[in-house]
Amino acid sequence: MNRAKTKTVNRIGAALEKDGPLLSIYFTAGYPDLEDTLPVLRHLQASGVDMVEIGLPFSDPLADGPTIQQSSTAALKNGMHTALLFEQLKEVRQEIHLPLILMGYFNPVLQYGVEAFCQKCSEVGIDGLILPDLPLEIYQREYGIIMERYGLRMIFLITPQTSEQRIRKIDGASNAFIYMVSSASTTGAREGFGPEQQAYFERIASMNLNNPQIVGFGISNATTFRQATKHAKGAIIGSAFIKHLSEYGPRGIPAFVETIRS
Amino acid sequence: MKSYHADKDGFYGSFGGAFIPEMLYPNVAGLKSRYLEIIESPGFQKEFRNLLRHYVGRPTPLYYAGRLSEKYGCRIYLKREDLCHTGAHKVNNTIGQILLAQKLGKKRIIAETGAGQHGVATATVCALMGLPCIVYMGEVDIARQAPNVARMKLLGAEVRAALSGSRTLKDVTNEAIRDWINNPEDTHYIIGSVVGPHPYPDMVARFQSVISEEIQAQLRELEGRDAPDYVIACVGGGSNAAGAYYHYLDREEVGIIAVEAAGRGIHSGESAATSALGRTGIIHGSKTLLMQTDDGQITEPYSISAGLDYPGIGPMHAHLYTSGRGEFHSITDEEAMEAGRELAALEGIIPAIETSHAFAVLKNRPFRPEDILVFNLSGRGDKDLQTYIDFFDL
Ligand SMILES: Cc1ncc(COP(=O)(O)O)c(C=O)c1O
Numbered sequence: 295m296n297r298a299k300t301k302t303v304n305r306i307g308a309a310l311e312k313d314g315p316l317l318s319i320y321f322t323a324g325y326p327d328l329e330d331t332l333p334v335l336r337h338l339q340a341s342g343v344d345m346v347e348i349g350l351p352f353s354d355p356l357a358d359g360p361t362i363q364q365s366s367t368a369a370l371k372n373g374m375h376t377a378l379l380f381e382q383l384k385e386v387r388q389e390i391h392l393p394l395i396l397m398g399y400f401n402p403v404l405q406y407g408v409e410a411f412c413q414k415c416s417e418v419g420i421d422g423l424i425l426p427d428l429p430l431e432i433y434q435r436e437y438g439i440i441m442e443r444y445g446l447r448m449i450f451l452i453t454p455q456t457s458e459q460r461i462r463k464i465d466g467a468s469n470a471f472i473y474m475v476s477s478a479s480t481t482g483a484r485e486g487f488g489p490e491q492q493a494y495f496e497r498i499a500s501m502n503l504n505n506p507q508i509v510g511f512g513i514s515n516a517t518t519f520r521q522a523t524k525h526a527k528g529a530i531i532g533s534a535f536i537k538h539l540s541e542y543g544p545r546g547i548p549a550f551v552e553t554i555r556s
Numbered sequence: 557m558k559s560y561h562a563d564k565d566g567f568y569g570s571f572g573g574a575f576i577p578e579m580l581y582p583n584v585a586g587l588k589s590r591y592l593e594i595i596e597s598p599g600f601q602k603e604f605r606n607l608l609r610h611y612v613g614r615p616t617p618l619y620y621a622g623r624l625s626e627k628y629g630c631r632i633y634l635k636r637e638d639l640c641h642t643g644a645h646k647v648n649n650t651i652g653q654i655l656l657a658q659k660l661g662k663k664r665i666i667a668e669t670g671a672g673q674h675g676v677a678t679a680t681v682c683a684l685m686g687l688p689c690i691v692y693m694g695e696v697d698i699a700r701q702a703p704n705v706a707r708m709k710l711l712g713a714e715v716r717a718a719l720s721g722s723r724t725l726k727d728v729t730n731e732a733i734r735d736w737i738n739n740p741e742d743t744h745y746i747i748g749s750v751v752g753p754h755p756y757p758d759m760v761a762r763f764q765s766v767i768s769e770e771i772q773a774q775l776r777e778l779e780g781r782d783a784p785d786y787v788i789a790c791v792g793g794g795s796n797a798a799g800a801y802y803h804y805l806d807r808e809e810v811g812i813i814a815v816e817a818a819g820r821g822i823h824s825g826e827s828a829a830t831s832a833l834g835r836t837g838i839i840h841g842s843k844t845l846l847m848q849t850d851d852g853q854i855t856e857p858y859s860i861s862a863g864l865d866y867p868g869i870g871p872m873h874a875h876l877y878t879s880g881r882g883e884f885h886s887i888t889d890e891e892a893m894e895a896g897r898e899l900a901a902l903e904g905i906i907p908a909i910e911t912s913h914a915f916a917v918l919k920n921r922p923f924r925p926e927d928i929l930v931f932n933l934s935g936r937g938d939k940d941l942q943t944y945i946d947f948f949d950l
Contacts, residue, residue, distance in 0.1 A: 353853040354721065354839070356730045357577040357737065363720050375851040400575060401838040405852030426577040427838065451578035455740050460581070475579060478740045 305393035305421045306447055306470045309344050310506050316528025317519070317554060318345035318508060319535050320397065322365040324374030326540055331382045334539070335390050337547035343392065347424065347530065350379060350398030357426050359482030361533035376406045380414045387419035395449065397424040408437055412444040422447035422470050430467055449473050454494045458501070465503045474498060474507045474526060483514035483534040487521045499525035519554050560805040560872070560881055566754020569879060572871035574753035576841045579737040586660070588755045594659050595762060607651050608766060611684070612641045618774035623902040630923040633784065634905070634933045635771055637796060644908060644935030645764060645796040646677035650746055652763030654681040657744035664743045665689045668732040670697060670725035671862030672704025673935060674748030679713035689713040690735065692728040697862060704939060722856050725866050729840050749793025750870035753841030757870050764799025771930055772803055779928060786811040789932040790914040792863045794870035796934035811883065814873060815914045817859035818886035828857035829886035830869045831877045839868040845877065860889035860943065861909035887916040893947050896937065908935030909943060
C-alpha cells in the first residue's frame with residue numbers, strides 16, 4: 295500500500311528529492327510577536343532552509359519540553375489562534391515556496407472542524423500536517439479520507455521504542471516522510487547524541503523504509519545535525535531555534551542557520 | 557444490549573479512546589493488551605482483595621443515615637469510603653495499580669495530584685511496596701495543601717512542583733505525562749481518576765467498582781434488594797462516581813445522579829461544571845467533554861474543592877451525560893459548604909468538600925418517601941478543615 299508512489303509529488307516530495315541533508319525548522323506561530331509568523335518564514339526562506347513546520351500553539355502541549363511550552367504560552371498570550379494563523383498565511387504562497395507543514399495538537403483542529411481546517415490548509419498552501427496526538431489508527435479510521443481529499447500529507451512519528459512491526463505499518467500509511475523522534479523524550483535541545491541514539495539511527499536506516507526519515511527532537515547545533523543526518527534524510531530543529539529566536543528575533547535567523555550548516 | 561461500559565477500544569459511545577503521541581504508544585499499548593488478563597487473574601484478585609480487606613479496611617460500611625433521611629423524607633444510605641485508609645476512595649485505585657505495575661515489572665511510580673489525596677494514596681502504596689514515588693503537584697497547591705505535602709514526604713515520596721502552564725491539576729497531569737514520555741521503560745503512571753487514554757478510564761473504574769459491588773451485597777442484607785433507586789456521587793474526574801455506579805450502569809431502573817462543582821456559579825466564569833460548560837474535545841489523551849475556548853484551548857476551572865477542579869470529566873461520564881442515562885447537577889461552593897455542615901451536624905460525619913457537593917442535591921430536587929438513595933461518601937473532611945474554618949469563620 296505504498297501511496298507515496300502513486301500520488302503526485304507535492305512540495306514536500308520535491309524537497310525530499312534534493313541531494314544532501316535537509317534542514318527543517320519548527321517555530322511557534324505568533325512568537326515572539328504576534329505578527330512575526332511571516333517575517334520568520336521570509337528569513338527562513340532567505341537563509342536557505344529546506345522545509346518549515348509552523349506550530350499551532352496549544353494550552354496543553356504534553357509532548358513538548360519547556361522551550362516550546364513557553365513559546366506556546368507566549369503566542370497564545372499574544373493572541374494567536376487558528377483562524378488568525380490562516381489569515382496571516384492567506385497570501386503566503388505569493389512569496390514563500392518552501393514546503394510548509396502545520397504542526398499542532400488535535401484539539402484545536404477538532405474545534406475548528408477537521409474538514410474546514412483541511413480546506414483552509416489547502417487554500418493557503420499548506421502541504422502537510424503533524425498532529426502528534428492523533429494516533430495512526432484513528433487517523434485511518436476517521437480522518438485520512440478528508441486529509442487526502444485536500445492533498446495534505448500526514449506525517450507520523452516513530453521513537454526508539456516503536457516496534458519494527460509498527461514502524462512498517464506507519465511506513466505503509468505515510469506518503470511524505472517519517473518523523474523520527476531522536477530519543478525517548480519530550481521536545482528540547484540537547485548537546486549531542488550518544489551511542490544509543492546512533493545505534494537507533496542506524497537500525498532505522500537499515501530497515502530500508504519506503505519513506506525517508508527526518509530526525510527531530512534534540513537537534514541543536516552543527517554536531518547534532520550532522521549526527522542525525524548521517525543516516526536520515528534530514529533533521530528538524532525546534533527548541534534550539536526558538537531559543538535563538540527569543541534572543542535575537544527574526545533578524546538573527548540567517549546567523550543561526552549558518553551555524554547549523556557549517 | 558445497550559452498555560454504558562467501555563468497548564474494546566475504550567470508547568463509551570463516542571467518548572474515550574487513546575489520543576496519545578507515539579512516544580506513549582508502547583506504554584499505553586502494553587497496558588491495554590495486558591490489563592484485563594492481569595486484573596482478572598485469580599492471583600491478582602487474591603492479592604488485591606487481601607490488601608483491600610486488611611490494609612484499606614474494606615468492606616466499608618453502608619450506613620443508614622436516619623436523621624438525614626428524616627429531614628429529607630426518603631431513605632438515605634451512606635457508603636463510607638471516608639473510612640478507607642488515607643481517608644478517601646482514591647486508595648482503591650492505587651492499590652490496584654501498584655499491583656499491576658509490579659506485574660508489569662515497573663520500578664518507578666509517578667502520579668499527579670491536585671489537593672493531594674491521590675498523591676497521598678499513591679505515596680502510601682509505594683511505601684507499602686518499596687517503590688520510588690514521584691508526585692507532581694502544582695506550585696499553588698503545594699502552598700495551599702501543606703499537610704498533604706508533608707504526608708507524602710513522610711511516606712517517602714518526592715513531591716515535584718510543576719512549573720508549566722497555570723500550575724494546577726491539568727498542568728501537573730501534563731507534567732506527569734511528560735515524565736512518562738521521558739521514562740518509557742521503567743515507569744508506571746498511576747493516574748488518579750477515570751481520565752486519560754484508554755485503558756485508564758476502564759481500568760480505574762474496575763478498581764473502584766468494589767464500591768458498588770459492596771453496595772449490592774450490603775443493600776441486599778439491609779433492604780432485601782441489591783439496588784437502590786438512586787446512586788449519587790460527586791464528579792471531578794469521576795472515579796468515585798464510576799465505582800459507585802459501576803454495577804448499576806446497565807440497570808436502567810437505578811437512577812444515576814452525578815454532581816459537579818459549579819464554583820461561584822455556572823456562568824460566573826469561575827466554575828468546574830464540565831457537563832454544563834464543556835464541549836467535546838481531547839484532554840490528556842481522551843475524547844470527552846471539557847471546558848475550552850472556541851479556539852480549542854483548555855481553560856482553567858475553579859472550585860472551592862481542589863479535587864473537583866478539573867476542566868474535563870471521564871469519558872464514561874461524558875457518555876452518561878449526553879445519552880441522558882445520568883442526571884447531572886451543578887452545585888456552588890456555598891451550597892456544598894452548607895451541605896457539608898449539615899451532614900456534620902445531623903450525622904456526625906465531616907465530609908471532604910468534594911463529597912459535600914453530592915449532598916447538596918437533596919435541596920435541589922425532590923425524592924419520594926419510599927426512594928432508597930445511596931450517597932457515595934467519597935472522603936473525609938480532615939484535609940479541608942482550614943477551608944471549613946475560613947468559610948464558616950469557626
Ligand atoms: C474525597 C474526594 N472525592 C472526590 C474526588 C474527586 O475525584 P473523582 O471524581 O475521581 O472521584 C476527590 C479528588 O481528590 C476526593 O479527594
